[in-house]
Amino acid sequence: xxxNTYSLEEHKISPKSIDPKVLYIxxxxxxxxxxxxxxxxxxxxLLLNKKPKDFDIATSAKPEExxxxxxxxxxxxxxxxxxxxxxxxxxxxxxxxxxxxxxNEELITEDNMWGTPKEDxxxxxxxxxxxxxxxxxxxxxxxxxxxxxIQKKCLRAIGQPYLRFKQDPVRMIRCLKFEARxxxxxEEEARLALVECKADILKSAKARILEELLRMxxxxxxxxxxxxxxxxxxxxxxxxxxAQFLEERFGRExxxxxxxxxxxHKEPTPLKLKxxxxxxxxxxxxxxxxxKTHFTDCxxxxxxxxxxxxxxxxxxxxxQTSLHLPRRLxxxxxxxxxxxxRITPFAKRKKxxxxxx
Numbered sequence: 001x002x003x004n005t006y007s008l009e010e011h012k013i014s015p016k017s018i019d020p021k022v023l024y025i026x027x028x029x030x031x032x033x034x035x036x037x038x039x040x041x042x043x044x045x046l047l048l049n050k051k052p053k054d055f056d057i058a059t060s061a062k063p064e065e066x067x068x069x070x071x072x073x074x075x076x077x078x079x080x081x082x083x084x085x086x087x088x089x090x091x092x093x094x095x096x097x098x099x100x101x102x103x104n105e106e107l108i109t110e111d112n113m114w115g116t117p118k119e120d121x122x123x124x125x126x127x128x129x130x131x132x133x134x135x136x137x138x139x140x141x142x143x144x145x146x147x148x149x150i151q152k153k154c155l156r157a158i159g160q161p162y163l164r165f166k167q168d169p170v171r172m173i174r175c176l177k178f179e180a181r182x183x184x185x186x187e188e189e190a191r192l193a194l195v196e197c198k199a200d201i202l203k204s205a206k207a208r209i210l211e212e213l214l215r216m217x218x219x220x221x222x223x224x225x226x227x228x229x230x231x232x233x234x235x236x237x238x239x240x241x242x243a244q245f246l247e248e249r250f251g252r253e254x255x256x257x258x259x260x261x262x263x264x265h266k267e268p269t270p271l272k273l274k275x276x277x278x279x280x281x282x283x284x285x286x287x288x289x290x291x292k293t294h295f296t297d298c299x300x301x302x303x304x305x306x307x308x309x310x311x312x313x314x315x316x317x318x319x320q321t322s323l324h325l326p327r328r329l330x331x332x333x334x335x336x337x338x339x340x341x342r343i344t345p346f347a348k349r350k351k352x353x354x355x356x357x
Contacts, residue, residue: 005141021087029066038056041053050182057094059095128146128150130142165200210323308334308338311341
């Protein structure tokens with residue numbers, strides 16, 4: 001199967017929009033006799049006229065060959081072996097073309113079978129992420145129909161969605177992530193498979209799931225994302241306490257907090273909110289209700305030690321059902337919840353009578 005190729009005149013991706021360090025890596029790999037392409041989200045974002053958060057490279061070079069070429073690289077990963085090439089604080093990810101069976105539903109536990117560019121494209125999750133950009137002739141290479149899907153704003157799985165979600169359930173979260181971020185229309189077969197496979201999300205590594213959720217809190221599209229996660233039953237699997245609250249009348253408050261965070265992240269020069277603040281945005285309305293139920297509505301005023309304990313307990317209840325927040329993130333979020341309570345206590349203070357001297 002020959003891929004469709006699109007010229008610069010068609011795709012309009014200017015080399016100036018690509019990080020010079022990425023172009024340097026691509027050129028060095030190509031000069032050394034390897035195939036090397038810009039791949040995945042970077043190509044997708046450029047075609048959608050979005051600024052990529054990062055650029056990834058796929059190449060025919062094996063991880064050890066990449067490391068031999070770049071002295072500023074390290075090899076990482078066991079399930080998915082790849083290279084990180086460092087330029088100061090900047091890291092560019094370089095992976096070897098993979099192959100894989102996309103026609104079975106066995107959970108992927110290892111993904112280190114080397115392959116061709118075509119095989120690598122076919123094993124990716126969605127067509128919009130299966131595109132390559134060749135910096136040598138400035139063409140976009142498409143084995144999976146992703147270029148046309150981007151034009152149509154369509155989100156389509158590569159292969160059968162049911163099997164692909166069974167292989168890697170995190171793809172279900174990514175499906176809703178792309179719908180929320182880019183306003184894409186999910187193909188009906190993928191939507192039905194997502195609902196049918198939702199319980200399989202608990203088979204995925206907790207660290208991967210948590211990272212996807214935290215990234216979406218930072219994305220500027222968190223309110224839409226958590227609404228989609230709730231509507232499709234995925235949040236009920238992962239964070240049932242939060243999901244239940246979102247489905248209640250007062251759940252709208254969480255969306256209000258998330259929308260405020262999204263507005264900040266969408267500013268032309270965005271102020272990046274730290275993850276503890278974003279976790280607190282997700283939890284504060286629930287925390288407020290919890291304190292009112294256990295204290296204020298009973299005529300009690302909790303002291304700060306009790307407020308701290310309640311915040312600590314709520315985070316454990318909300319996240320430790322299936323996920324586990326890193327200790328530093330958890331303790332910072334607890335501190336923010338307690339501080340917010342101190343700023344806006346729920347119990348109204350009694351007004352003192354005005355006395356004129």
